[in-house]
Amino acid sequence: xxxxxxxxxxxxxxxxxxxxxxxxxxxxxxxxxxxxxxxxxxxxxxxxxxxxxxxxxxxxxxxxxxxxxxxxxxxxxxxxxxxxxxxxxxxxxxxxxxxxxxxxxxxxxxxxxxxxxxxxxxxxxxxxxxxxxxxxxxxxxxxxxxxxxxxxxxxxxxxxxxxxxxxxxxxxxxxxxxxxxxxxxxxxxxxxxxxxxxxxxxxxxxxxxxxxxxxxxxxxxxxxxxxxxxxxxxxxx
Ligand code: APR
Numbered sequence: 001x002x003x004x005x006x007x008x009x010x011x012x013x014x015x016x017x018x019x020x021x022x023x024x025x026x027x028x029x030x031x032x033x034x035x036x037x038x039x040x041x042x043x044x045x046x047x048x049x050x051x052x053x054x055x056x057x058x059x060x061x062x063x064x065x066x067x068x069x070x071x072x073x074x075x076x077x078x079x080x081x082x083x084x085x086x087x088x089x090x091x092x093x094x095x096x097x098x099x100x101x102x103x104x105x106x107x108x109x110x111x112x113x114x115x116x117x118x119x120x121x122x123x124x125x126x127x128x129x130x131x132x133x134x135x136x137x138x139x140x141x142x143x144x145x146x147x148x149x150x151x152x153x154x155x156x157x158x159x160x161x162x163x164x165x166x167x168x169x170x171x172x173x174x175x176x177x178x179x180x181x182x183x184x185x186x187x188x189x190x191x192x193x194x195x196x197x198x199x200x201x202x203x204x205x206x207x208x209x210x211x212x213x214x215x216x217x218x219x220x221x222x223x224x225x226x227x228x229x230x231x232x233x234x235x236x237x
Contacts (some may be wrong), residue, residue, distance in 0.1 A: 006172040006199070007086035009233075010164075011077065012189055014093045016178020016205055017222045021068045023096050027180050034061075043154045052133065058149040059131040062114045065097055073177070073226035074102035080230045081106060085237055089167040091160075093179060093186050095151055108160040110186065116150035119143070125150045158185060171198040175229075178203070178222050181210030190214060203229060 015025035026033050033041070036057065040046050047054045070078075081088045081104055090107045092099055095114045099107050112118075117128035117138075124140030128150070135145040152158050168174065174193030181187045190200050190213045202208065202217040203225045211217050218225050 010171040014179025070102040073222035076227040076230040078102035110158040112151040118150040121146040181208040
């Protein structure tokens with residue numbers, strides 16, 4: 001599809017775009033996520049049952065962000081946003097800050113962010129860089145022992161859904177990058193975009209659960225596929 005026919009782009013990214021930066025994906029073949037079952041660290045029930053385990057797990061992942069850098073795929077998407085003449089929205093399922101560090105003005109983190117804390121008492125979400133273990137006070141209400149990672153866990157409502165659905169309804173092109181298509185509502189975005197008349201493209205290491213729903217799929221590492229696709233888009237813009 002030629003760039004000249006496309007004005008509005010919506011991009012969805014998942015863990016695969018950060019894999020080559022050294023951030024582990026969720027659904028490795030052993031079914032474990034950094035030696036934990038996802039249910040033991042990524043549900044409100046798990047947090048109630050064992051807050052120390054959950055806080056420690058996310059504290060370690062937050063600290064790990066200091067050891068990783070955006071890769072060529074993150075940088076290519078930042079370039080696309082900066083140079084694209086039409087509308088652009090990047091929706092990420094990732095809780096890392098690699099898209100942010102690559103540089104975006106039109107980015108939403110639908111599953112929250114490692115670098116933010118949410119107060120379970122006053123509901124304020126604030127930037128947070130250090131550990132949450134040790135019950136630091138909420139910067140908004142001052143209460144101690146009420147902060148949790150600002151991460152959307154299984155069973156919770158993803159963020160920014162109104163903005164995302166509005167953008168999908170107006171999209172000419174929907175591109176899904178590095179996601180297994182296993183988790184809704186993100187896995188349903190391709191159908192919403194198709195229904196709205198958008199062309200749909202998957203860029204993933206391998207065929208995903210959602211591949212049959214896309215008009216077009218390209219398979220390979222994001223650090224190769226994404227810069228090549230961005231070149232195509234900007235050349236046709
Ligand atoms: N380049 C492109 N794709 C890759 C690469 C790579 N270098 N490495 C892995 N992938 C692909 C995998 O083939 C897989 O299809 O990225 C996908 C990662 O899938 P998941 O681990 O399931 O991650 P994701 O789709 O982001 O998970 C969705 O699940 O646990 C929740 O909330 C969590 O946001 C997460 C959501």
